[in-house]
Amino acid sequence: AQSVTQLDSQVPVFEEAPVELRCNYSSSVSVYLFWYVQYPNQGLQLLLKYLSGSTLVKGINGFEAEFNKSQTSFHLRKPSVHISDTAEYFCAVSRVSGNTPLVFGKGTRLSVIA
């Protein structure tokens, strides 16, 4: 079975500063990896995904993530955050060719301070 650990439950950061949200996963097989964002009282929307190929993945709103197989990590980064990036971020994993439901981490609440 797969599992996901998001290492920080809350991350405060000043506006225009860089941010990194950490995600580690555990799996005995190859995986697909995802980052989702959730604004208050809304559903989740996909930020970016790693399926195969280049380990550096670019997503919406200026976010990017790097897949590191040796460290089983998929950290999310943004070089300069805005107030509007304040939200909860979820890392998720699924098994390659497994047709299995996504497994989510517990989330990281990003608070951008003016």
Add this chain to the structure above:
Amino acid sequence: DGGITQSPKYLFRKEGQNVTLSCEQNLNHDAMYWYRQDPGQGLRLIYYSQIVNDFQKGDIAEGYSVSREKKESFPLTVTSAQKNPTAFYLCASIPPARSNTGELFFGEGSRLTVL
């Protein structure tokens, strides 16, 4: 516009009452899912259905029931057997072209509060 519609957005119920949350999609997706979200606990899978008239239990199915009589609809009933039903419930689906990756598209959620 195509999408996933959840209703109601907010719902209050008294202890001991069953309540049904609606999830409808017009995206022609085969697979549909229900997740429960609690603060600090992420999303936990309740039930999922990959085709009509078939569904599987997720990690926390106890106290919940579902049906999948139509491709477009996947209602979730929260029964009186669910001991702590106050939560945010999210419905999601997967387009056929992405079914092997598990990538989900989400509705806007329904917040259930038990008084």
